[in-house]
Amino acid sequence: MTAELDLLVRLGDYDRPQEVAERAIQAEELGFDRLTVGETTGWNIVPPLTLAADRTEELGISNDVISPYGRTPSMLAQTALTMQAAADGRYRFGIGPSSPAITERWHGQAFDRPLRRTREVIEIMRNVYEEGTPSYEGDIFEIPGLGYERGPSENPPPIDVGTLGPKATEMAGRFGDGWAPQLFTKDGLRDRLDDLERGAELGGKELSDLRVAPIVRGVASEDREEARAKARGTIAFMLGAYGPYYGDSVAGQGYPDVVEEIRAAWDDRNTDAMADALPDDVLDELAPAGTPEEVREWVRDYGQIEAVDAVRVGFVDGMTEADKRTTMEAIAELA
Structure with a gap:
């Protein structure tokens, strides 16, 4: 497999x-x-990522993804540049529009114009990177600007953007250095790559200039049915209970009835019914779950999608340490 392997x-x-x-x-x-x-x-992601960077030598370090509502743009630039220094140039910064729940119920902010805010945050970060100041006049932010005490950066970290919808993904292509989508079937990802490419062209770039690293969540185990049950529960919960965006995205990829049934079960807070509403074929489209051989083959096929540079594999709920080790070892054979 030519695509890289990321561990989430x-x-x-x-x-x-x-x-x-x-x-x-x-x-x-x-x-x-x-x-x-x-x-x-x-x-806060910074201490654990700093420790990870300090104790490794070649492993890339990233985050998926920081909210543009939880820190000021200048602080996000400071965070990214600090992490880049801690990681000796191996860091990639990740940002996404976030969600109403995190924005309003955790950060206490109004979930207003998330795409515009994400764009302006990225532009302000680049000002700090390139000019050494956050000075900016936009629709949301007006910053007179002070000088970043370390000056412009010669090696700023790339900015990856986590998005789902067409306009958001176009924005990622136009203003980002990479794209980190989640819960896409192979066909759904191929379709959305057209939006990413259009955005890249608007930004004067080629699609190949962007690091495309889709996120998948799975589990490998010799107990195939147990692995699939764990993955089924996690994916169904993400579709029905994580707010509207993941469910809407998968519905738009051809599974509106499945998403509707899962959401109806969540209305009753019936997680067993949510899992039961996720058919085998849809689970197979969205997640690598089964024996080590099956998971390895799934990830290999996903990594062969044209324009995919890395497959970012995360765990599902309920995994033991042995499950995690088995999953990591199974996928690592592709490295």
Whole structure:
């Protein structure tokens, strides 16, 4: 497989930030190209990622994805540049429009014009990168600007954008250096790549200039049915309970009836019924779940989609440490 392998880990799976660094060491030893973590309502990502960067030598370090509502644009630029220094140039910064729940119920902000805000944050970050100042006049932000005390950066970290919809993905192509989508079938991803390419052209770039790293969540186990049950529960929950965006995206990829049934079960808070409403064929489209051989083949096929540069593999709910190790080892054979 020519595509790289990224490992996505969830901070909530660990008792101490140092354990994220231990996972990063495992990932590097197995041959993964990059480690990435998300940030929602748990730990701040910076300490565990800094530890991971410090204790590895070649492993790329990323985040999936920071909210543009949780920090000021200048602080996001400071964070990205600090992480790039800590990782000796191996860092990629990830940002996405976020969601109403995280924005309003955690950060206490109004979920207003998320795409415009994401674009302006990226532009302000680039001002700090390239000019050494956040000075900016936009629709949302007006910043007179002070000088970044370290000056313009000679090696700023690339900016990856996590999006789902057509206009958002066009924005990612136009203003980002990479794209990190999630919950796409192979055909759905190919269709959305057209939007990414259109955005790249608007930004004076080629599609090949962007690092395309779709996120998939799966599990490998010799107990095939147990693995599929765990993946089914996680994917169904994401479609029905994670707000509207994942469900709407998968519905638009050809499964509106499936999403409607899962959402109806979530209205009753019936997670068993949610899982039962996710058919085998749709699970197979969205997640690598089964024996190590099946998972390895699924990831290989996904990585062969034209324009995909990396497959970013994350875990599902309910996995034991043995499950995680088996999954990592199965996928790492592709490295």
